Amino acid sequence: MWQSTVDWFTYSLLGFSKASVFGGAINFFIYDAIKIVFLLIAINYFMAIVRHYLPVEKIRDFLVSRKFYGADYLLASVFGCITPFCSCSSIPLFVGFLSAKIPLGVTFAFLITSPLVNEAAVAVFLGVWGWKITLLYALAGITVGTISGFVLGKLNLEKQVADFVWQVSVNQAQTANKEQARHSKKTLFRLFSKEAFDITRKIVPYVLIGIAIGALIHGFVPTGYFEKYITKDNIFAVPLAVILAVPMYANATGVIPIIESLVNKGIPLGTALAFMMATVGLSLPEAMILKKVMSIKLLAIFFGLTAFGMTAIGYLFNFVM
Amino acid sequence: MELKVLGPGCANCKKLEANVFEAVARMNVDADIQKIEDIQEIIGYGILSTPGLVVNGKVKVSGRVPSVSEIINILNG
Numbered sequence: 001m002w003q004s005t006v007d008w009f010t011y012s013l014l015g016f017s018k019a020s021v022f023g024g025a026i027n028f029f030i031y032d033a034i035k036i037v038f039l040l041i042a043i044n045y046f047m048a049i050v051r052h053y054l055p056v057e058k059i060r061d062f063l064v065s066r067k068f069y070g071a072d073y074l075l076a077s078v079f080g081c082i083t084p085f086c087s088c089s090s091i092p093l094f095v096g097f098l099s100a101k102i103p104l105g106v107t108f109a110f111l112i113t114s115p116l117v118n119e120a121a122v123a124v125f126l127g128v129w130g131w132k133i134t135l136l137y138a139l140a141g142i143t144v145g146t147i148s149g150f151v152l153g154k155l156n157l158e159k160q161v162a163d164f165v166w167q168v169s170v171n172q173a174q175t176a177n178k179e180q181a182r183h184s185k186k187t188l189f190r191l192f193s194k195e196a197f198d199i200t201r202k203i204v205p206y207v208l209i210g211i212a213i214g215a216l217i218h219g220f221v222p223t224g225y226f227e228k229y230i231t232k233d234n235i236f237a238v239p240l241a242v243i244l245a246v247p248m249y250a251n252a253t254g255v256i257p258i259i260e261s262l263v264n265k266g267i268p269l270g271t272a273l274a275f276m277m278a279t280v281g282l283s284l285p286e287a288m289i290l291k292k293v294m295s296i297k298l299l300a301i302f303f304g305l306t307a308f309g310m311t312a313i314g315y316l317f318n319f320v321m
Numbered sequence: 322m323e324l325k326v327l328g329p330g331c332a333n334c335k336k337l338e339a340n341v342f343e344a345v346a347r348m349n350v351d352a353d354i355q356k357i358e359d360i361q362e363i364i365g366y367g368i369l370s371t372p373g374l375v376v377n378g379k380v381k382v383s384g385r386v387p388s389v390s391e392i393i394n395i396l397n398g
Contacts, residue, residue, distance in 0.1 A: 055370075055383075055384060056370050056384065057369055083370075089369075089371050091329065091360055092329075092369055092370065093370065095364045096364055099364065168361055168364050168365065191391075194388065195385065198386075
């Protein structure tokens with residue numbers, strides 16, 4: 001029904017020809033843009049509520065509250081999904097987790113998953129791929145985070161973390177002091193709405209650019225175009241995609257619509273996903289920030305392991321699809 | 322009144338700092354506003370996500386940017 005409304009708008013109201021590639025691209029853009037912006041608002045709203053009741057501080061307290069016998073890697077990874085990621089928060093988070101006696105590997109499980117699976121990416125994913133692929137992607141991200149974190153934890157790398165991190169003493173009285181202000185239902189509603197719209201507004205430009213590029217590919221690149229160059233049979237394609245993606249830093253939400261168009265034109269899904277995960281999860285700017293709190297060696301192991309996990313996921317998707 | 326804006330200097334932290342200045346100006350009160358960029362000091366307050374707002378030594382907000390009117394409400398206690 002929604003598609004027919006957009007069809008009517010582009011072909012009847014704006015007068016583009018149904019047969020023209022440009023009309024097709026415009027139609028694709030309008031359809032995707034409106035659908036994804038709606039999804040973004042809905043998911044950001046939901047996440048604002050989740051974050052209000054489950055801030056990172058509570059997650060940290062939960063993770064140190066008892067022994068989990070290894071399940072904490074998975075839990076940290078899952079929590080990483082629902083926590084918004086901002087690269088400037090990665091250091092306070094890293095240090096804060098370690099100083100609360102959360103193991104290094106568990107902290108990494110959180111840190112790896114957080115940018116990989118975030119609510120904005122999920123919203124865009126849902127819009128362009130549907131729920132099955134979205135779920136697969138989320139599970140893939142959690143798996144990479146959990147396993148990489150687990151392996152890192154087994155390598156005894158504590159010495160590779162900057163000394164000052166272990167000396168930070170968090171004033172527990174301070175922690176307790178954060179006052180959970182009591183809000184009336186009306187104020188809460190206002191608070192959530194403001195947060196949801198603020199976050200959406202920040203992401204929307206990237207999404208629109210991504211959809212626009214995707215729409216152009218959709219309209220102008222012939223179907224199957226990439227199959228000549230990148231095929232499932234080429235075993236080097238997946239690791240190559242991951243390596244190429246590291247120096248690139250792009251907003252996840254902008255990359256997804258582009259990747260979707262590329263897949264439609266013949267790039268294997270696993271290769272495309274591996275590329276996307278590496279663009280989002282492994283970035284040089286983030287490495288520069290993290291270098292302040294860990295040695296190059298640890299940073300390299302962290303990147304290496306994560307890249308390896310993404311490559312494995314890429315192969316798996318290519319194999320299954 | 323002693324106010325501290327905690328943040329290593331990303332866009333959100335700058336926005337919070339600007340909002341705090343605006344709030345204080347509107348309330349027309351005396352306040353000592355500091356921007357804390359030192360990571361060890363920020364972590365000492367026990368927050369895990371920036372930016373943070375500390376009023377008279379107590380963490381009032383962390384991980385989001387409150388609006389000017391919300392800051393005024395917080396400062397009024």
